Amino acid sequence: MKSQTIATDIELESSEVATRIWDNNLVKKLTAFGQSSAFTLGGFGILLLIWYIISKITTDALPGPYATLSVLWEMLKDPFYDYGPNDKGIALQLFSSLGKVFLGFGLGSLVAIPVGIVMGANAFCKKLFYPIVQILKPVSPLAWFPIGLAVFQSAGTATIFIIFITSLWSTLINTAFGVGSIPDDHKNVAKAFGFSTRRYITKILIPYSLPHIITGLRLSISVAWLVIVAGEMLSGGLGIGFFVWDSWNALSLEKVISAILIIGLVGLLLDRLFTLLEKRFSYAS
Amino acid sequence: MSYVEIKDMEIAFSTPRGKFIAVKNINLEIGKGEIVSIIGHSGCGKSTIMNAIGGMVTPTKGTVTIQGKAIKGPGPDRGIVFQNYSLLPWLSVYENIFQAVDAALQTTSEVDKREIVEKYIRMVGLSAHREKLPKQISGGMKQRVAIARAFAINPDVLLLDEPFGALDALTKGSMHIELLKLWNLDNRSKTIVMVTHDIEEAIFLSDKIVVMTDGPSATIREIEDVHLPRPRNKKDIVNMPEYKTIRERLLSLLMDKVEIDATDFYKGPKVELV
Numbered sequence: 001m002k003s004q005t006i007a008t009d010i011e012l013e014s015s016e017v018a019t020r021i022w023d024n025n026l027v028k029k030l031t032a033f034g035q036s037s038a039f040t041l042g043g044f045g046i047l048l049l050i051w052y053i054i055s056k057i058t059t060d061a062l063p064g065p066y067a068t069l070s071v072l073w074e075m076l077k078d079p080f081y082d083y084g085p086n087d088k089g090i091a092l093q094l095f096s097s098l099g100k101v102f103l104g105f106g107l108g109s110l111v112a113i114p115v116g117i118v119m120g121a122n123a124f125c126k127k128l129f130y131p132i133v134q135i136l137k138p139v140s141p142l143a144w145f146p147i148g149l150a151v152f153q154s155a156g157t158a159t160i161f162i163i164f165i166t167s168l169w170s171t172l173i174n175t176a177f178g179v180g181s182i183p184d185d186h187k188n189v190a191k192a193f194g195f196s197t198r199r200y201i202t203k204i205l206i207p208y209s210l211p212h213i214i215t216g217l218r219l220s221i222s223v224a225w226l227v228i229v230a231g232e233m234l235s236g237g238l239g240i241g242f243f244v245w246d247s248w249n250a251l252s253l254e255k256v257i258s259a260i261l262i263i264g265l266v267g268l269l270l271d272r273l274f275t276l277l278e279k280r281f282s283y284a285s
Numbered sequence: 286m287s288y289v290e291i292k293d294m295e296i297a298f299s300t301p302r303g304k305f306i307a308v309k310n311i312n313l314e315i316g317k318g319e320i321v322s323i324i325g326h327s328g329c330g331k332s333t334i335m336n337a338i339g340g341m342v343t344p345t346k347g348t349v350t351i352q353g354k355a356i357k358g359p360g361p362d363r364g365i366v367f368q369n370y371s372l373l374p375w376l377s378v379y380e381n382i383f384q385a386v387d388a389a390l391q392t393t394s395e396v397d398k399r400e401i402v403e404k405y406i407r408m409v410g411l412s413a414h415r416e417k418l419p420k421q422i423s424g425g426m427k428q429r430v431a432i433a434r435a436f437a438i439n440p441d442v443l444l445l446d447e448p449f450g451a452l453d454a455l456t457k458g459s460m461h462i463e464l465l466k467l468w469n470l471d472n473r474s475k476t477i478v479m480v481t482h483d484i485e486e487a488i489f490l491s492d493k494i495v496v497m498t499d500g501p502s503a504t505i506r507e508i509e510d511v512h513l514p515r516p517r518n519k520k521d522i523v524n525m526p527e528y529k530t531i532r533e534r535l536l537s538l539l540m541d542k543v544e545i546d547a548t549d550f551y552k553g554p555k556v557e558l559v
């Protein structure tokens with residue numbers, strides 16, 4: 001009799017424990033999510049407050065949050081309008097910029113990845129090209145613009161050129177590092193079993209360096225997105241960078257600030273996209 | 286003439302602190318179909334000697350020949366089980382073996398290669414784990430994949446660097462049997478060189494046991510011939526006088542160091558008991 005009671009007691013207790021653990025997990029996840037959201041909102045709250053105070057101090061020389069956000073809302077309400085070459089909706093501007101960014105970044109990667117592989121795999125090539133990389137990497141995109149104009153005779157192409165030339169370095173360096181750090185263990189497998197160059201590249205070199213290459217691409221796309229605004233300010237035409245310049249000329253700081261918010265958000269999304277790819281292709285050995 | 290011949294071999298590595306001689310004055314003759322074990326304390330250059338036969342490192346002095354021909358790099362006539370398994374982490378168990386087979390056996394048809402891979406996965410008992418990645422299997426299972434990979438290319442010389450080290454006693458026993466089965470199937474024509482720390486394993490499997498001195502500049506201390514009759518049976522051989530003699534000899538060659546280790550252990554930091 002007594003033992004039975006104990007048994008049921010234990011059973012009761014354990015089922016209670018089970019539900020509690022389950023609840024705990026859910027609660028933990030929810031609180032974690034709630035906490036990070038609260039921090040994000042808190043941060044933005046502080047930013048809005050500082051923004052508000054500065055705009056008050058400068059007697060609205062810097063437009064306040066409310067004025068700006070209502071302009072932003074107007075922009076987002078009809079993002080696809082098209083009133084001729086100099087007056088297009090924000091989405092059309094954004095797509096134009098993204099198109100140029102991906103073109104320049106894509107071409108840059110097409111050059112950077114093979115060159116990076118060669119530099120990483122071959123000490124001679126590395127010694128030959130690394131100084132060039134080090135000298136060209138820190139050059140400002142703006143300095144490349146005249147070269148692009150001179151060579152291509154077109155401002156649009158010159159913009160793509162400066163994105164190409166500034167975004168390829170991170171990918172190149174990361175690829176070279178990845179390929180250069182392939183462990184001897186992996187190389188020994190290729191050696192011992194007589195892998196052909198093709199098999200070595202597809203089964204060892206690429207899989208091992210892929211996470212490094214994607215990290216390089218992630219850094220490169222942020223540079224490309226950084227450069228597009230400057231490039232379009234110089235080149236004119238359509239795009240988010242030119243939109244900023246145009247709004248400044250039209251004395252609409254609300255639009256400038258709205259564009260900055262959009263630029264930041266798109267940059268964040270691009271970064272997240274490549275972070276996802278990074279996670280997808282990373283392996284733990 | 287012996288099948289594998291190592292003559293006056295020295296292997297030195299250039300390190301940031303200058304030339305480091307790992308092994309020197311190595312002379313070893315291995316007959317075709319012999320099973321030879323190399324035994325010695327860690328760091329004495331066992332892996333280095335294996336790598337020299339495998340063609341992964343080049344001797345700085347002396348020669349290594351197979352059938353009278355100097356070794357120029359690795360080749361599919363020699364299958365290597367590396368000490369650290371060396372599996373490719375992004376390939377499944379099956380693909381790890383298949384890629385090696387596909388690369389090494391160039392004249393075999395695709396269908397035959399697939400069949401060979403199947404056969405050796407079955408042999409090491411990993412059929413159920415074929416699609417798993419190396420990180421999803423235990424150390425012992427990784428070792429079995431590495432063994433299957435080396436066996437599957439059907440080499441004349443098998444180089445096994447501590448191949449059974451990570452296996453539990455039972456699996457180890459059945460791998461010993463598999464190894465000997467393979468060797469018998471091939472009319473004992475496969476030459477096998479292996480590194481081990483296990484004295485019983487060395488006596489059970491080998492025709493010759495090479496005992497190394499301690500490194501650096503290690504060399505061969507003694508070569509024991511094992512004349513126990515084959516086929517051997519673990520239960521029977523332990524009672525044979527020759528088994529006992531060899532075991533005693535190996536223990537005394539390797540033990541002095543172990544005893545020092547044991548005293549060191551007792552001299553280690555004392556734990557205060559409250």
Ligand SMILES: Nc1ncnc2c1ncn2[C@@H]1O[C@H](COP(=O)(O)OP(=O)(O)O)[C@@H](O)[C@H]1O
Pocket residue numbers: 298299300305307326327328329330331332333334500501
């Ligand atoms: N590539 C290398 N470069 C420098 N030193 C090495 C290299 N490979 C091995 N050694 C050294 O040679 C010695 C023998 O190594 P190894 O053959 O791996 O020993 P064992 O397999 O007997 O444990 C060790 O002292 C090791 O540090």
Ligand SMILES: [Mg+2]
Pocket residue numbers: 331332333368446
């Ligand atoms: Mg070793």
